[in-house]
Amino acid sequence: MNSNSKTVAVMVSGRGSNLKAILESVAKGECPVDVKLVISDRGDAAGLDIARKAGVPNVIHIDPKNFETREQFDTECAELLDRHGCQWIVLAGYMRILSSSFVRRFRGRIINIHPSLLPSFAGAKAVEDTLAYGVKVSGCTVHLVDEVLDGGSILAQSVIPVLDGDTRDSLHARIQIEEHKLYPATLARMANEGFEVIGRRVVWKSS
Numbered sequence: 001m002n003s004n005s006k007t008v009a010v011m012v013s014g015r016g017s018n019l020k021a022i023l024e025s026v027a028k029g030e031c032p033v034d035v036k037l038v039i040s041d042r043g044d045a046a047g048l049d050i051a052r053k054a055g056v057p058n059v060i061h062i063d064p065k066n067f068e069t070r071e072q073f074d075t076e077c078a079e080l081l082d083r084h085g086c087q088w089i090v091l092a093g094y095m096r097i098l099s100s101s102f103v104r105r106f107r108g109r110i111i112n113i114h115p116s117l118l119p120s121f122a123g124a125k126a127v128e129d130t131l132a133y134g135v136k137v138s139g140c141t142v143h144l145v146d147e148v149l150d151g152g153s154i155l156a157q158s159v160i161p162v163l164d165g166d167t168r169d170s171l172h173a174r175i176q177i178e179e180h181k182l183y184p185a186t187l188a189r190m191a192n193e194g195f196e197v198i199g200r201r202v203v204w205k206s207s
């Protein structure tokens, strides 16, 4: 682990292909983060198995059914994140809206990846909305998380063409190829270079 290495938690709800890409990049020595904790709100998330197989030391399912409110669920997650000393919280297909108390507690330390070129097509149906609108380029965005859904400052984006024959699945599959490169590369850049936020703009320290 190099000296820039950051302790990271990844939060997932599903397939976990971005988690897998991050773990592979870490294993190859390309991304100086230490994934200490993976949390899923779903017990059947494939991401849990991916994390266990990769040897993540703490892989935890927290069931929302055991909590009366979103805030109580998020407090349980927050305490776990703090207990494990997580500096960054990486959302990778995490489908729950975070409570504002959680966002405030970890302000500037939560990042997300979204399958569109934000600010276009925020929300859960980004790929469908992209196709329905008829734009000719799409891609993915890594951004800081604030109280506005998919609204935080942008750390990085990748662009791909939308093809005439695209379906939701074909477009999402090509976006995911980019996601799997962009997310680990952005984490590596965060660890190696650092950044500051000026207004809404992320400015990398090396630039």
Ligand code: GRF
Pocket (backbone or CB within 6 Å): 014, 015, 016, 017, 018, 019, 092, 093, 094, 113, 114, 115, 140, 176, 179
């Ligand atoms: C990705 O397309 C990401 O942009 C969105 O949810 C999807 C998660 O995919 N937030 P996976 O679970 O990492 O495969």
